Amino acid sequence: MKIKSLSTTIALTLLSATICLPEMAKASPKPSLQVAQSRVSSDIDSFTAYPVQRLESGTELSFVLRGTPYSRATLTIPNAVQNLPMREVQPGVYEVSYTIREGDRISENTVVRANLQQGNRISSTRLQQPLVAGNSDRRFQSLSVDRFSAQSVEQLDPGTRLNFTLMGTPNATATFxxxxxxxxxxxxEESNGVYTGGYTIRRQDYFPPEGAKVTASLQSGNQVVRSRLDRDLVAGDDSSIKTAEIPLEIITPEENARVSGTVEVEGRSAPNATVNVKVQATSSVAGLFGFERNILERTVKADEQGNFSFAFNPTVALPGTKYEVNLSSNNGDRTSEQSLVLFQK
Incomplete structure (x- = not known):
């Protein structure tokens, strides 16, 4: 009788545990496959290129990627360049140009890829259009912006109308x-190649004291060119006219890269531009002491394709030392600035 009673007790215990299992499952649900998929959905909306006539040394390839803003975008062209940083020209719009060099093996069948990274999330896509413009495509034309200007105002108050004028390639789409x-x-487009537009300031709009950045875009097909406003919005004397910018980008190393030994920097600017280089090192050990010193100041000249390079060798290589690389490119009355931060291994 005792054995039978014990068996009955064990059976009732197992049955009770089985009945509770569904409730336990509800309390601790596992992530569904659908949730996991939504976390890795693509952040890239489009990836395009400006078609060129030939894939040969000296030809500049330009690319545009649209996707999640404030991310890190890179471009890879097999047998030419890998993880070339793309610049975010406006929220969610990234651009980069690459000039084909001697030794690059790029053909119409080359698979060009772009990556977009935000935190630990990385999206990738490949170019779906040809790099070379078809001979039968008569719509292809080279876009250019000759001038982007504004009618100056006395104050940036609510209700003030801002009027802009762009002069460039006709029969295109212009925005600012x-x-x-x-x-x-x-x-x-009011007349052949002359575009106008306006904006009325609202009460909630904020214009920084140093001046708002105003840009115009001119687009035709897959081609897009941009230009910054040539003067301040608020009326002033002729000194308010801004100096036109020229291209300036650092190709390698990447931002916040860790380096050791001799550091080689490669970049690209306007052909034959003068590039002023200044490298400053800052270091501290456990907050007890530190130093800040200039380790390089020199001027380099870009070649006919706009490529330039220089190197610096740290005199004190303490792990964690920060190197600030500041570049200023000049070509006539046009100028541009760029910076890069590196860390010692």
């Missing part, structure tokens, strides 16, 4: 953007 205020505002 005021950083932090409004983006991609359409402009109307």
């Amino acid at each position: 953007s005021i950083e932090g205020v409004a983006y991609d505002i359409p402009m109307r």
Whole structure:
């Protein structure tokens, strides 16, 4: 009788545990496959290139990627360049140019890829259009912006109308953007190659004291060119006219890279531009002491394709030392600046 009673007790215990299992499962659900997939959805909306006539040394290839803003975008062209940083020209729009060099093996069948990274999430895509423009495509034309200007105002008050004029290639689509205020505002082609547009300041708009960054875009097909406003919005004397920018980018090493030994820097600017280089080192050990010193100041000249390079060798190589590389490129009355931060291994 005792054995039978014990068996009955064990059976009832097992049955009770089985009945509770569904409730335990509800309390601790496992992530569904659908949730996991939503976390790795693509952040890239489009990836395009400006078609060229020939894939030969000296030809400049230009690419545009659209996707999640404030991310890190890179471009890879097999047998030419890998993980070339793309610049975010406006939120979610990344651009980069690459000039084909001697030794690059790029053909119409080359698979060009772009990556977009935000935190631990990385999205990748490949170019779906040909690099070379077809001979039968008569619509292809080279875009250019001759001037982007504005009618100056006395104050940036609510209700003030800002009027802009762009002069460039005719029969294209023109827009302008005021950083932090409004983006991609359409402009109307009033006459052949002359586009106008306006914006009325709202009460909630904020214009920084140093001046708002205003850019215009001109687009035809897959081609897009941009230009910054040539003067301040607020009326002033002729000194308010801004100096036009020229291209300036650092190809290698990447931002925040860890380096050791001799550091070689490669970049690209306008052909035959003068590039002023300044490298400063900053280091500290456990907060007890530190140093800050200039370790390089020199001037280099870009070649006919705009490529330039220089190297520096740290005199004190303490792990964690920060190197600030500041570049200023000049070509006539045009100038541009770029910076790079590196760390000692």
